[in-house]
Amino acid sequence: MSEQLDAGLIAEQIAESDQLSRPSGAHEVGKARRRKEDARLVTGRTTWTDNIQLPGMLYVAFLRSPMAHARITRVDTSAARTRPGVVAVYSGQDFADEQGSLPCAWPVTEDIVIPDHPPMAVEEVRYVGEAVACVVATDRYKAADALEAIEVDYEPLDAVIDMTEALAEGSPKVHETGNKAFTWKFAGGDIDAAFRDAPVVIDRTYVQQRLIPTAMEPRAVVATTDGETFTLYSSTQIPHVLRVMLALTTGIPEHKLRVIAPDVGGGFGSKLQVTAEEVLGLLITRRLGKPVKWTESRTEGNLTVHHGRDQLQRISIAAGRDGLIRGVRVDLLADMGAYLMLVTPGIPILGAFMYNGIYKMDAYDFTCTGVFTTKMPTDAYRGAGRPEATFAIERAMDELAHELGLDPIELRRRNWITHEEFPYTTICGLTYDSGNYEAATDRALALLGYDKLRAEQADRRDRRDPVQLGIGVSTFTEMCGLAPSRVLGSLSYGAGGWEHSSVRMLPTGKVEVVTGTSPHGQGHETAWSQIVADALGVPFDDVSVLHGDTSISHKGMDTYGSRSLVVGGIAVLQACEKVKDKARELAAHMLEASADDIEFAAGTFKVRGTDSGKTIQELALATFAAHDLPDRFEPGLDADATFDPDNFSFPHGTHLCAIEVDTETGATKIRSYVAVDDVGSVVNPLIVEGQVHGGIAQGIAQALFEEAVYDSEGNMLTTTMADYLIPSASDLPDFTTDRTETPATSNPLGVKGVGEAGTIASTPAIVNAIVDALRPYGVHDVRMPCTPERVWRTVIAAGETAWVGPGLAGNTGGTAEGNTAWVGPGLAGDTTDRGEPGTAGDRTDWVGPTAAEGTEAEGGDR
Amino acid sequence: MPRITVTVDGITYQEDVEPRLLLVHLLRDRLGKTGTPIGCDTGNCGACTVMLDGMSVKSCSVLAVQADGNDVVTIEGLAHGNEWHPMQKAFHEEHALQCGYCTPGMIMAAIDLLRDDPDPSEETVREGLEGNLCRCTGYCNIVRAVRRGAREMSQRSMPEQAEQTEREVRTP
Structure with missing residues (x-):
């Protein structure tokens, strides 16, 4: 298909759409501005939380549970209290009356079980790493030393590790109420009709392994008080949400509590949390009247920063022989860990609306059961529910393509929403406002050299080359820009999705912008400056962006879910519009004209048809003096705006990759990776590209490298960076990135958000490529992370006899010949450690896949 | 003590x-x-x-x-007054940092890498920075920055080298 493609024409179209989407008069928006944030970061003048030193500051160290599940029978802190430099030692009992319970703000069902979650364990521990005591000392070494002198006796209880076993009758219980937190259901269309007599049914089970977000900056907390008010510095993504939640948890009145997120070294969802250490930091400073600091070690972090993913996904697709999808059914087990933290139960639910991906279908059915285990709780991690959904549908689409002998791109083409069909309301009830899957895919195919690689793949298969080539496809969309408050309310989320900004002209003509977003690497100071520079017609360098301190930014919903630009950036723009309205009124007054006759361009308000005008800076100074203002005009050029979107935004894209798989060693090598993303209009292409790069790397990391491993007793085996492998530069290739641009229609900038796209798209692209490479061996799945050992074992398990030959292995025009050699999905597919397709669940009417169906491809599809 | x-x-x-x-x-x-x-x-x-x-x-x-x-x-x-080191400039120009937490170490390691190879290939940079982890950038722009910094550093030291070569030529 791609040989008919005119790459030049596409590039031209893209360039054209670039121009179209740029607002008229835009000089800064769209420009690859270098970041304002960089100066302090490249010279080491940053304020990380751990850098903060206050007079008389004390250091906190936590003693953490070595047991996954145990009753605490005795804690003796007396010896520790006598150690040099020790100021105080506390156990959970000491805080029992005041520590409250860490909040869960997303009770997804009415009957959800939300167990009490004391910041410091009092009677029982439920995961390794849970805090059981702490030392407060004059320096960090002395605090750590004294931990050794605390004695704790435990009465071991059974660990609960595996979700399926946890739900079985007779399983040991994590909480008295049992191991099920909730079951959440969602459906659209007649799913039974879709599956009844469906010519093809794909039924697969995928394991989303547990991940550790691993922001480079470990968490840190500094808490201080003047006896009446409290200040908490924390390495957090959510100073505003945190303030509300901490006030509710600790009883410190909200107006007496200031929360500051100083420079924050990455988050990826892991700092979207209300943590035990934040609550305890406040309680300790309240008791001692001294500033206290806690900084986690990486090992503490691996144990106790909330984890991500950990789901068991059963997905079934019913389709016709033409490949058209009739329905998708999803049955999900989601590991909550030991407790429900801030948005733990909501994470898999966010994915519920995305298993249909970019495809049209008649019916959809989704069930998710949240399960308690004796592990660290899970919660938001880059993508939060949507990478899981995208992985499952994109993996399953490749399986369907294979069953039908269709090229995976062709299958997607037959099913996706075409660009003429937007806005399109999906089977999940979301209205995708805009998109062009054809354009992004065509561009990606051209950049990858798809057909040439398919030819090479066929050649390697013919030669039975021990190094096979696989091509991975991932076409995705995501719902982001969280979010319309009304929709969040309908999903039982505890907060809204609006964002706030205020913009003020200073007397000298400079501009201060306050934003409720809380950047930690995203470059908001730069991007918001670009938006303001265009809106007010002021120089980029004359704009400062303030954020991350509840005393400065009194109102906000913070940064996560690719929402900052799509919601917060629009609030900035709207505040600018209000400032301009005010300035227009003043200009009219000063120029002795009607406001209707005043036009604004490039920072100057002019009387239409004359040269008579006032710059916005002149107007700002005039309001400072306030000597001659219109009646009832409030001195000052400033305004607040709060934006609550009507819809989510839906970035999309096509990611393709080519991977060489050495079948003798299991080693995989990414030969090329192409990402064509459509994130709508772009404020700063440099920042967008950076976000895509980082996202791709993080998605690849899940596919190839990372897994948080617990043993059968609930001990974590991946407590250091030597065990939990985040990729280094030598593990990754260069990425080829490009964009198509279909502006969002849901906001005036046409932007869609870019923070999570790369992570959502890349994981299935990688695994699809590896499986594609191994098709001739009868392989239908490799469990993530696809380490060399796991790939090698999969090949070995498939066995030499499983070689099914190039004719069948390819996705391109397979025929029914050679059926006898085929290793059906029941044998080779889904050989996961946990999932057993066909045996899970109680659906006696389940239409299982059969080997015969899989190879009866229709001829002439291409 | x-x-x-x-x-x-x-x-x-x-x-x-x-x-x-x-x-x-x-x-x-x-x-x-x-x-x-x-x-x-x-x-x-x-x-x-x-x-x-x-x-x-x-x-x-x-x-x-x-x-x-x-x-x-x-x-x-690293900087001389307000004049940044070429590697600091290169990281800024190439957008080789996002949260910036790894950046100090990354810049120091990059400078050290150039002692062995003043004009490293992409592969050399990737292998040379194996011991420095970044979670934000996916490394593409870091690699570009290091190569850019290397070019700028060698241009800066070229006058000295030229001088040295001149001296060497004169010595015999």
Whole structure:
């Protein structure tokens, strides 16, 4: 298909759409501005939380549970209290009356079980790493030393590790109420009709392994008080949400509590949390009247920063022989860990609306059961529910393509929403406002050299080359820009999705912008400056962006879910519009004209048809003096705006990759990776590209490298960076990135958000490529992370006899010949450690896949 | 308690230190050199990389007493006044940082890498920075920045080299 493609024409179209989407008069928006944030970061003048030193500051160290599940029978802190430099030692009992319970703000069902979650364990521990005591000392070494002198006796209880076993009758219980937190259901269309007599049914089970977000900056907390008010510095993504939640948890009145997120070294969802250490930091400073600091070690972090993913996904697709999808059914087990933290139960639910991906279908059915285990709780991690959904549908689409002998791109083409069909309301009830899957895919195919690689793949298969080539496809969309408050309310989320900004002209003509977003690497100071520079017609360098301190930014919903630009950036723009309205009124007054006759361009308000005008800076100074203002005009050029979107935004894209798989060693090598993303209009292409790069790397990391491993007793085996492998530069290739641009229609900038796209798209692209490479061996799945050992074992398990030959292995025009050699999905597919397709669940009417169906491809599809 | 003398970014300090005190804690907690951050405890992430007598070390894996009598350069000592080091400029120009937490260590490691290879290939840079982890950038722009910084550093040192070559030519 791609040989008919005119790459030049596409590039031209893209360039054209670039121009179209740029607002008229835009000089800064769209420009690859270098970041304002960089100066302090490249010279080491940053304020990380751990850098903060206050007079008389004390250091906190936590003693953490070595047991996954145990009753605490005795804690003796007396010896520790006598150690040099020790100021105080506390156990959970000491805080029992005041520590409250860490909040869960997303009770997804009415009957959800939300167990009490004391910041410091009092009677029982439920995961390794849970805090059981702490030392407060004059320096960090002395605090750590004294931990050794605390004695704790435990009465071991059974660990609960595996979700399926946890739900079985007779399983040991994590909480008295049992191991099920909730079951959440969602459906659209007649799913039974879709599956009844469906010519093809794909039924697969995928394991989303547990991940550790691993922001480079470990968490840190500094808490201080003047006896009446409290200040908490924390390495957090959510100073505003945190303030509300901490006030509710600790009883410190909200107006007496200031929360500051100083420079924050990455988050990826892991700092979207209300943590035990934040609550305890406040309680300790309240008791001692001294500033206290806690900084986690990486090992503490691996144990106790909330984890991500950990789901068991059963997905079934019913389709016709033409490949058209009739329905998708999803049955999900989601590991909550030991407790429900801030948005733990909501994470898999966010994915519920995305298993249909970019495809049209008649019916959809989704069930998710949240399960308690004796592990660290899970919660938001880059993508939060949507990478899981995208992985499952994109993996399953490749399986369907294979069953039908269709090229995976062709299958997607037959099913996706075409660009003429937007806005399109999906089977999940979301209205995708805009998109062009054809354009992004065509561009990606051209950049990858798809057909040439398919030819090479066929050649390697013919030669039975021990190094096979696989091509991975991932076409995705995501719902982001969280979010319309009304929709969040309908999903039982505890907060809204609006964002706030205020913009003020200073007397000298400079501009201060306050934003409720809380950047930690995203470059908001730069991007918001670009938006303001265009809106007010002021120089980029004359704009400062303030954020991350509840005393400065009194109102906000913070940064996560690719929402900052799509919601917060629009609030900035709207505040600018209000400032301009005010300035227009003043200009009219000063120029002795009607406001209707005043036009604004490039920072100057002019009387239409004359040269008579006032710059916005002149107007700002005039309001400072306030000597001659219109009646009832409030001195000052400033305004607040709060934006609550009507819809989510839906970035999309096509990611393709080519991977060489050495079948003798299991080693995989990414030969090329192409990402064509459509994130709508772009404020700063440099920042967008950076976000895509980082996202791709993080998605690849899940596919190839990372897994948080617990043993059968609930001990974590991946407590250091030597065990939990985040990729280094030598593990990754260069990425080829490009964009198509279909502006969002849901906001005036046409932007869609870019923070999570790369992570959502890349994981299935990688695994699809590896499986594609191994098709001739009868392989239908490799469990993530696809380490060399796991790939090698999969090949070995498939066995030499499983070689099914190039004719069948390819996705391109397979025929029914050679059926006898085929290793059906029941044998080779889904050989996961946990999932057993066909045996899970109680659906006696389940239409299982059969080997015969899989190879009866229709001829002439291409 | 041992007394050590160490020069950090051009200033000489005499400090009494516990033998177990890590160099990175001396820098951060005692000398206020917080430009060098800590990302792990196992020497894996490289965020704390500094120069010790001209060679890059991970300061979480060096004891303060081991730096006795030595010269330490941190990210804070790279710029000359307001003139950034070419590698600092290159990281800015190529958008090679997002949250910036790995950046100090990454820049120090990159400069060290160029001692062995002043004009490294992409592959050399990727392998040379294996001990420095970044979670934000996917490394593409870091690799570009290091190569850009290398070019700018070699251009800057070219006049000196030319001078040297001239001298060598004259010597016989």
